[in-house]
Amino acid sequence: MAIPQQTQPIAFRIKAPPELDAAVRGTITSMFRSVDFSRGRLIEVSSQDTKAGILTTVKLEGHNPWQHFDPEINRPCYNRHDRKNRVKERVRLGVRTVLGQVFGLSLGPWGILTGVRPTKLVHRLLDRNFSREEIHNLLTDVYCVSEERQQLLFDVVEKQRSFFLPNVNNPVSVYVGIPFCPTRCGYCSFAAYPLQTHGHLVEDFLSALELEIKSVGELLRSQGIRVQSVYLGGGTPTTIKGRALSNLLQLLNQYFDAESCQEYTVEAGRPETLDVDTIAIMKEHGVQRLSINPQTMHDRTLKLIGREHTADQVRRAFELAHSNNFAIINSDLILGLPGENLEDFAESLDQVIKLNPDNITIHSLALKRASHFGKTAAQLELEHELGEQMAELAQKSLEEAGMHPYYLYRQRFILSDLENIGYAKPGAESIYNIQMMEERQTIIGLGGGAITKLVSPDLAVVRHANPKCPATYAHQVCQLIDAKKYQIKQHLSV
Numbered sequence: 067m068a069i070p071q072q073t074q075p076i077a078f079r080i081k082a083p084p085e086l087d088a089a090v091r092g093t094i095t096s097m098f099r100s101v102d103f104s105r106g107r108l109i110e111v112s113s114q115d116t117k118a119g120i121l122t123t124v125k126l127e128g129h130n131p132w133q134h135f136d137p138e139i140n141r142p143c144y145n146r147h148d149r150k151n152r153v154k155e156r157v158r159l160g161v162r163t164v165l166g167q168v169f170g171l172s173l174g175p176w177g178i179l180t181g182v183r184p185t186k187l188v189h190r191l192l193d194r195n196f197s198r199e200e201i202h203n204l205l206t207d208v209y210c211v212s213e214e215r216q217q218l219l220f221d222v223v224e225k226q227r228s229f230f231l232p233n234v235n236n237p238v239s240v241y242v243g244i245p246f247c248p249t250r251c252g253y254c255s256f257a258a259y260p261l262q263t264h265g266h267l268v269e270d271f272l273s274a275l276e277l278e279i280k281s282v283g284e285l286l287r288s289q290g291i292r293v294q295s296v297y298l299g300g301g302t303p304t305t306i307k308g309r310a311l312s313n314l315l316q317l318l319n320q321y322f323d324a325e326s327c328q329e330y331t332v333e334a335g336r337p338e339t340l341d342v343d344t345i346a347i348m349k350e351h352g353v354q355r356l357s358i359n360p361q362t363m364h365d366r367t368l369k370l371i372g373r374e375h376t377a378d379q380v381r382r383a384f385e386l387a388h389s390n391n392f393a394i395i396n397s398d399l400i401l402g403l404p405g406e407n408l409e410d411f412a413e414s415l416d417q418v419i420k421l422n423p424d425n426i427t428i429h430s431l432a433l434k435r436a437s438h439f440g441k442t443a444a445q446l447e448l449e450h451e452l453g454e455q456m457a458e459l460a461q462k463s464l465e466e467a468g469m470h471p472y473y474l475y476r477q478r479f480i481l482s483d484l485e486n487i488g489y490a491k492p493g494a495e496s497i498y499n500i501q502m503m504e505e506r507q508t509i510i511g512l513g514g515g516a517i518t519k520l521v522s523p524d525l526a527v528v529r530h531a532n533p534k535c536p537a538t539y540a541h542q543v544c545q546l547i548d549a550k551k552y553q554i555k556q557h558l559s560v
C-alpha cells in the first residue's frame with residue numbers, strides 16, 4: 067500500500083467500543099500521513115464475540131458495511147488473549163478493506179501486519195508449537211500476507227532461531243550510541259548531530275559516556291552478567307578520532323570484555339571518517355566487524371541526500387578495511403533514493419557486491435517525520451512499482467552472490483510498503499542485529515539516544531531511552547546512571 071501524498075489532514079470520526087478505539091485509530095494513521103479525528107466522515111466499528119465465532123462489522127458513512135465472521139478462533143489451540151487479539155486483527159482488516167476500497171489503496175504485500183517486526187509473530191507461533199502449515203494459514207487468512215513475504219518470513223526466522231539463547235539476561239549485548247556525524251543525511255531520523263555545528267559538545271559527551279560505561283560495566287560484573295556482543299552505532303562512531311577513540315575502545319574492553327566477546331562491531335557508516343589511524347586503532351582494540359555504508363554509489367545522489375563523501379571514498383574505505391583483515395564488513399544501500407531509477411540502483415548494487423562485503427543491508431527509503439525529507443515528503447515522488455522492482459532485483463542479485471536474508475524490519479512511511487532486509491554470507495550474520503530486532507536478549511544501551519531493552523523470560527520488553535542530544539546527555543548523566551542501575555537491578559531480581 068502506497069502512503070498517499072496529502073496537503074491537508076484527512077478527517078474521520080470514530081464510533082467504536084473503547085477497547086477497539088486504538089486499533090481503529092492505529093490502522094487509519096498507518097494508511098494516511100496526516101489524520102484529523104475531530105471531524106469528517108463517521109466510521110462505525112462493532113464486534114460480537116459469540117460461542118460460534120467473532121462477527122466484525124465496519125461501516126464508513128455513505129458506504130455499505132463490511133462484515134466478517136471468524137469461526138476459526140474457536141480451535142482449542144487459542145486462549146483468551148488470542149481471542150482478544152483476533153477481534154482487533156479483524157477490525158484492522160475491516161478498516162483497511164473499507165478505506166482501501168474508497169481511497170483506492172490496496173492491502174499491500176504485508177496485509178495488516180503493520181508493525182516494525184513481522185518476524186516476531188512467526189517466532190511466537192513457533193514457540194507455541196504451531197506447525198508451518200498452521201502459521202501459513204494464519205498469515206494468509208488473518209494477516210493477509212502475500213506468499214512472497216511469507217516465504218521471506220520463514221527464511222528469516224529459520225536462520226534466526228539458532229541464535230536465541232535460553233537465558234534472555236545472561237549474556238546481554240551492549241549498544242553504545244555516538245550521536246555525531248560529518249553532516250546530517252536528508253532521510254536521517256537517528257540521533258545524529260553534525261560535527262560542524264555540534265563538534266564542541268564531543269569532549270563533554272565522551273566524559274559522560276566514560277562515567278556511564280564504568281558504572282554500568284561494574285554493575286554487570288558484580289551481577290555476574292556476561293556480554294555477548296558490543297555494537298557502536300549512532301551517529302557515526304568513527305567521527306571520534308585518535309586518543310579519544312582509543313580511550314573509548316579501551317574502556318569497552320576493560321568494562322565489557324569487548325575484544326573477547328563473540329561479536330564486536332563499529333559502524334563506520336560514513337566512509338570519509340575511515341583513515342589509516344582510525345582503522346589501526348580499531349584493529350588494535352579488537353574490533354571485528356565494520357559497517358561501511360555507501361547507501362548509493364552515485365555521487366550526484368550522495369550530494370542530493372546530504373552526504374559529503376563520494377563513491378571513490380567508499381572504495382578506498384573498503385580497501386583499507388580489507389587490507390587490515392577485519393573479519394566482517396557490512397554495507398548498507400537504500401532503494402528509492404530521490405532521482406534514482408532501477409538502473410541506478412542496479413549499478414550501486416553491482417558495485418557494492420564487487421567490493422565483497424560479508425553482509426549487505428537493503429533499506430527501503432522511509433520518510434520519517436523527524437527527517438529533513440519527511441518534512442518535505444509531498445515534494446518527493448514515491449513510485450510504488452519501482453520500489454518493488456528494486457527489492458526484487460536486490461533479492462535476486464544478493465542470493466546469486468551467496469547471501470541469504472537473516473533479519474528484517476519495517477518502518478512507517480516506508481517506500482512501496484516494503485521492508486529493510488539484512489542479507490549475509492553463511493556464518494556472517496550479525497548476532498547483535500538479530501538479538502536487538504527480535505528482542506530475545508536484554509540490550510544495555512549507553513550513550514546518546516541509546517535505548518536499553520530489558521527483556522523478561524516471558525519476552526515482555528521494557529525500554530528506557532537516553533537523551534539524543536549530547537549536551538542533555540552530558541548534563542543529565544549522573545541521574546541517568548542512577549536510574550539505569552536501579553532499573554537493571556530491579557529487572558535482574560525479578
Ligand code: SF4
Nearest residue numbers: 247250251254258301
Ligand atoms: S550517517 Fe547515518 S546517522 Fe549519520 S546522518 Fe546519515 S543516516 Fe543519520
